[in-house]
Amino acid sequence: MTGPTDNLRINGERLWDSLMEMAKVGPGIAGGNNRQTLTDSDREGRDLFKSWCEAAGMMLGVDKMGTMFATRPGTDPDALPVYVGSHLDTQPTGGKYDGVLGVLSGLEIIRSMNDLGIRTKHPIVVTNWTNEEGARFAPAMLASGVFAGAIPLEYAYDRKDPDGKSFGDELKRIGWLGDEEVGARKMHAYFEYHIEQGPILEAEAKQIGVVTHCQGLWWLEVTLTGREAHTGSTPMNLRVNAGLAMARILEMVQTVAMDSQPGAVGGVGQMFFTPNSRNVLPGKVVFSIDIRTPDLAKLNGMRARIEAEAAEIAEALGVGCAIEPVGHFDPVTFDPTLVERVRSAAERLGYSHMNIISGAGHDACWAAKVAPATMVMCPCVGGLSHNEAEEISPEWATAGADVLFHAVLETAEI
Ligand code: HGY
Ligand code: MN
Ligand code: MN
Ligand code: MN
Numbered sequence: 001m002t003g004p005t006d007n008l009r010i011n012g013e014r015l016w017d018s019l020m021e022m023a024k025v026g027p028g029i030a031g032g033n034n035r036q037t038l039t040d041s042d043r044e045g046r047d048l049f050k051s052w053c054e055a056a057g058m059m060l061g062v063d064k065m066g067t068m069f070a071t072r073p074g075t076d077p078d079a080l081p082v083y084v085g086s087h088l089d090t091q092p093t094g095g096k097y098d099g100v101l102g103v104l105s106g107l108e109i110i111r112s113m114n115d116l117g118i119r120t121k122h123p124i125v126v127t128n129w130t131n132e133e134g135a136r137f138a139p140a141m142l143a144s145g146v147f148a149g150a151i152p153l154e155y156a157y158d159r160k161d162p163d164g165k166s167f168g169d170e171l172k173r174i175g176w177l178g179d180e181e182v183g184a185r186k187m188h189a190y191f192e193y194h195i196e197q198g199p200i201l202e203a204e205a206k207q208i209g210v211v212t213h214c215q216g217l218w219w220l221e222v223t224l225t226g227r228e229a230h231t232g233s234t235p236m237n238l239r240v241n242a243g244l245a246m247a248r249i250l251e252m253v254q255t256v257a258m259d260s261q262p263g264a265v266g267g268v269g270q271m272f273f274t275p276n277s278r279n280v281l282p283g284k285v286v287f288s289i290d291i292r293t294p295d296l297a298k299l300n301g302m303r304a305r306i307e308a309e310a311a312e313i314a315e316a317l318g319v320g321c322a323i324e325p326v327g328h329f330d331p332v333t334f335d336p337t338l339v340e341r342v343r344s345a346a347e348r349l350g351y352s353h354m355n356i357i358s359g360a361g362h363d364a365c366w367a368a369k370v371a372p373a374t375m376v377m378c379p380c381v382g383g384l385s386h387n388e389a390e391e392i393s394p395e396w397a398t399a400g401a402d403v404l405f406h407a408v409l410e411t412a413e414i
Contacts, residue, residue, distance in 0.1 A: 005414060006348055008116065010405050012398030015108040019397070022048065022088070022104060023096040032388025033096055037089035037131040038066070038170035045088045046176055049103065049128060056110045058126065062178025064153060065143035066130040066171045069185065072110050074123040074412065080188035082120075082412040083371075084109060084404065085127030085363060091135050095195075095390020097380065097397075102193040103128050105401040109408060120412035122188050129363040130171070136161045138288070139219055139327025144363035147183045148370050150329070162272070187371035189338060189411045192364040193404045194375060195392055199383025200356060207399040208346040208353035209377030212339055214365050215263075215294040215357060218303045219327030221286065222249065222310060225320030228275065228283035242285040243273065245319040249310045253289055256305050264293035264302065265359070294331045294357050332365045335372035338411065342376050345406035351399045360385070376404045 025048060026041025028034045035041045046068060053060055053070035061069040071081065086102025106126035113120075129147075134140025137159040145151040157168030171177045196202075201209050226242030250268055257266030271287035289306065293299045307323050314321035346353035356377060367373040378400035381391040 005406070005409065008405060008409070010105070010108045010112045010398065010401045011115070012394060012401070014111060015105060015397060015401055016394045018052070018104045018107065019096060019100060022100055026090065028093055028388045030093070030388040032390060033090040033094045034092050035088065035090045035094070036092060036136045037133065038136070038167065038174055040174065042089055043174040043176065046128065049088060049107070052107055053126065056107065056114060058110060061180055062176060063147075063180035063182045064178055065146050065156060065182050066176040066178060067143045067147065067182070068128040070126045072113065072124045074120050076121045079122040080186050081123040081125045082408055083125045083127050083187050083190045083367070084192070084408055085129055085190065085367070086192050086194060087129045087132030087363060089131060089133050091133055091386050093386070093388050094133070095385055095388060097195050097390055097392050098197065098385050099132055099194070101195055101378070101392070101397060105193045105404055108401055109405050112405065118409070118414060120409065120414050122412040124408065124412055131167070132363055134327065137167045138221070140361055141329070141363050141366055142167070143182070144366035148366035149183055150366060150369065153182055183370070187367065189335070190364060190367035190371050190373040191338070191404060191408055192362055192367070192373070192375045193400050194362055194377055195380040195385060195390070196356070196377045196383065197360045197380060197385035201354070201377065201379035202381065202383060204354055205352065206354045207351040207378065207396060208403055209356040210339060210343045210346065210353050211358050211375035211377055212334060212355050213294055213357045214332040214334070214362065215292045215359060216296060216299045216331035217290070217292045217327060217329055217361050218299065218325060220289040220291070220303065220306065221324045221326045222289060223322045223324075224285040224314060226282055226285070229281045231279045231281055234281065239281055240318050242282045242319050245314045245317045245321070246271070246285045246287060248313045252309050252313065253291070253306055256302055256309075257291065260293065260298055260302055263295065264291070264298060266291040266302065288326070292359070296331050299331070329361065329365050332368050334364070334368060334374040338372055338374035338407065341407040341410050342374060342403060345403045345410070349402055349406065351403060376400050376407070
């Protein structure tokens with residue numbers, strides 16, 4: 001796309017105002033957000049986004065996972081739509097931009113097209129995927145995983161949160177159970193704009209990440225069974241210590257990740273002790289291991305080694321050990337044609353840019369299974385995310401949305 005469209009830009013001020021408006025919904029305790037999926041604040045954020053989409057003249061569809069699809073018609077009713085999506089749900093101590101930037105930048109593209117009187121051949125659909133974070137209901141990217149046919153709908157409905165509430169019941173409770181079959185929609189292309197959530201773009205002083213790949217992931221849920229006993233009167237040699245087994249497995253995961261360098265990560269973010277009493281040795285310890293790398297063979301090798309060594313550690317302590325994979329996707333290669341459109345848009349617009357592999361998972365990873373897909377990234381301050389102090393600049397937000405605008409218009413055929 002060259003010539004008269006080169007000077008097209010989104011309205012960065014309006015985008016920033018919308019981000020700050022959405023940030024008021026489900027506020028955190030330290031300046032970020034706690035708008036977890038299928039909570040009342042998620043419903044409030046969905047209702048606000050719906051009102052904005054309707055004000056922009058879009059038609060809203062909702063599927064049986066609650067994913068929201070807001071459509072701006074194209075000139076060719078037979079042309080498959082170009083989707084622009086991300087997620088409005090946040091971590092419990094999330095930032096104001098993770099996911100939200102992509103959804104509201106999609107809306108800003110529509111608002112700018114309305115202002116500029118632009119029509120495209122292909123319709124454009126702005127998408128809010130349900131439960132991208134996987135914080136309340138594992139796994140992450142749940143709705144896009146069902147959409148891609150990788151996760152059965154019933155499995156998703158049965159997922160429980162730490163209070164034992166099911167995804168299906170909560171979706172009904174907030175009134176966002178839609179009627180569209182999940183995955184029935186066909187995409188001409190899918191774009192996702194997201195903060196990097198890592199330190200590279202800022203360190204390299206680049207405004208745009210041209211995302212070529214996304215690393216693959218395993219989430220392994222480990223259940224260790226010890227024996228509840230008094231922490232004071234039980235001699236050390238008589239303990240069946242699930243807590244000690246957990247500590248040794250955690251250390252082992254760190255070792256496996258370090259042995260797998262360069263380009264691998266591994267760690268634990270969630271852990272539950274039962275009965276979780278100060279003077280009772282835990283009868284049960286449940287925790288979630290998160291391992292990732294762009295290399296598929298390495299990813300599966302790390303998983304195999306962790307499962308084997310965890311079994312050995314538990315056995316040596318007489319502790320029961322069960323490991324269940326609760327989240328997975330293979331490393332993703334994004335569509336080269338769309339990646340090139342992002343890169344050439346950044347060049348045309350004069351934004352500094354570099355190729356990058358996404359460290360975090362995104363709905364684009366599942367969209368890439370069913371359509372040509374790619375991502376645009378902007379830096380974030382100190383590479384910090386999944387933290388209420390997550391921060392970006394309005395300039396960074398705008399630059400990425402401009403690039404997204406151009407790549408989407410080229411694909412939707414202005
Ligand atoms: O886990 C992830 O990478 C994403 O933030 N859900
Ligand atoms: Mn995200
Ligand atoms: Mn996230
Ligand atoms: Mn076309």
